[in-house]
Amino acid sequence: MAVKKYIVGILFIALMFSSYLYLADNYNIHTVEYAFVGDISYKQFDDLRKSTKALVKKTSANTELICVLNFIGSFKGNKLIMTTGYDNLIKNISMVKGRFIGGIQAREAVLGDKVADKLFRSIDVVGQVISINKQGYKIVGVIKNSEDIYITFDESSNVNWSKKNVKFIIENQKFLYLYTEMLESKLRILNLEVLERVVYKQEAYLYINIMLITIILLLIKATKKQIGRVIRSTKETYDEYREQSRYIEFIEYLKKHINAIYQIIIKLFLSAIYLSAIITCIAILQIPPTAIPNNLFALSSYVEVINLNANNYIKRLDYGIIGITRDGLIINLIILIAMIGAQFYMNKSRPYKKKI
Numbered sequence: 615m616a617v618k619k620y621i622v623g624i625l626f627i628a629l630m631f632s633s634y635l636y637l638a639d640n641y642n643i644h645t646v647e648y649a650f651v652g653d654i655s656y657k658q659f660d661d662l663r664k665s666t667k668a669l670v671k672k673t674s675a676n677t678e679l680i681c682v683l684n685f686i687g688s689f690k691g692n693k694l695i696m697t698t699g700y701d702n703l704i705k706n707i708s709m710v711k712g713r714f715i716g717g718i719q720a721r722e723a724v725l726g727d728k729v730a731d732k733l734f735r736s737i738d739v740v741g742q743v744i745s746i747n748k749q750g751y752k753i754v755g756v757i758k759n760s761e762d763i764y765i766t767f768d769e770s771s772n773v774n775w776s777k778k779n780v781k782f783i784i785e786n787q788k789f790l791y792l793y794t795e796m797l798e799s800k801l802r803i804l805n806l807e808v809l810e811r812v813v814y815k816q817e818a819y820l821y822i823n824i825m826l827i828t829i830i831l832l833l834i835k836a837t838k839k840q841i842g843r844v845i846r847s848t849k850e851t852y853d854e855y856r857e858q859s860r861y862i863e864f865i866e867y868l869k870k871h872i873n874a875i876y877q878i879i880i881k882l883f884l885s886a887i888y889l890s891a892i893i894t895c896i897a898i899l900q901i902p903p904t905a906i907p908n909n910l911f912a913l914s915s916y917v918e919v920i921n922l923n924a925n926n927y928i929k930r931l932d933y934g935i936i937g938i939t940r941d942g943l944i945i946n947l948i949i950l951i952a953m954i955g956a957q958f959y960m961n962k963s964r965p966y967k968k969k970i
Contacts, residue, residue, distance in 0.1 A: 623832055627828055633945045634819070637821075637945075641937075644783050645781050645814040647781045649812075655769060659698065662800055679784070680704075680783040681781070681782050683779075683780050684698075684701070686776060694762075694763045695762060697715060699716050700714075703783065704781050710758045711739075712753075714755055715755075717766075718766045721766055722751060727757060727759065729760070729763055740754060746771075787815070818938075820942075826899050830895045833891050840885045843881050847874065907919050
């Protein structure tokens with residue numbers, strides 16, 4: 615039974631690591647996204663980008679700042695995204711044909727292959743024009759396995775946009791949380807109500823943290839068992855020596871029981887390795903500031919942290935779950951189903967004990 619528990623533990627760790635790799639492969643985890651309500655012009659966005667870029671340059675001269683503004687609506691049953699371009703630097707967007715939008719110099723559109731097939735009966739649509747709310751956009755690319763439509767940012771567009779967000783790629787992770795607070799303040803200065811803030815690294819690294827905590831718990835259990843063995847073996851060896859101490863010298867006794875001494879040393883060495891691994895895992899853990907209470911010894915601080923994160927989650931549900939948050943929830947559901955299946959298998963294979 616113990617072996618099966620370790621197998622389930624290893625399966626859980628593998629699922630956590632695979633989840634992190636999936637998100638890190640499909641999203642740029644250096645991204646911070648802000649969902650907001652309010653009006654922002656392209657000039658305001660460009661001024662925000664330039665001022666933020668200048669500040670970032672002061673703290674890290676070699677760091678580039680990528681900013682993307684998205685307005686989200688719908689067109690003929692498909693998600694319509696008006697963008698300032700470069701969304702492909704934030705999310706892994708596989709192109710079947712052409713390229714992605716790289717600015718607002720011209721009215722351009724990128725269609726999902728399913729949309730192209732639906733509207734044009736073909737995915738060979740690069741160079742053609744699509745009319746959206748009486749505005750013509752030249753199609754420059756087709757996205758693989760997608761139902762989305764991207765168009766260049768145009769303030770004259772009269773679409774009823776249901777969601778708005780702005781994304782920043784912050785390569786310098788040393789000042790990540792400082793930048794996120796600063797950017798949120800800048801958005802509020804523009805009279806934009808920030809509904810939620812999503813730190814992509816935080817979303818992806820959650821699985822690494824859970825994996826590390828699981829490894830730490832397994833190592834603590836193994837260390838405890840190993841130290842228990844060392845104590846028992848040492849006690850048995852010492853008690854045996856005390857019984858024979860009248861007839862044999864200590865050095866002579868050690869020579870005769872050299873194998874037992876080696877076993878104790880090996881167990882001590884393994885315990886030291888386990889302890890070192892635990893310390894390493896704790897050092898790798900990355901706990902976001904929002905999960906750390908102000909006072910570690912006050913229950914009210916932990917309640918505040920729980921309330922803050924619960925309110926943020928409720929805001930996220932109200933805004934609508936999209937992007938990396940949606941993928942994270944799908945991953946969580948898959949992990950939950952896998953672990954329930956593993957637990958069911960363990961219970962089913964457990965030997966039945968008949969009651970007398």
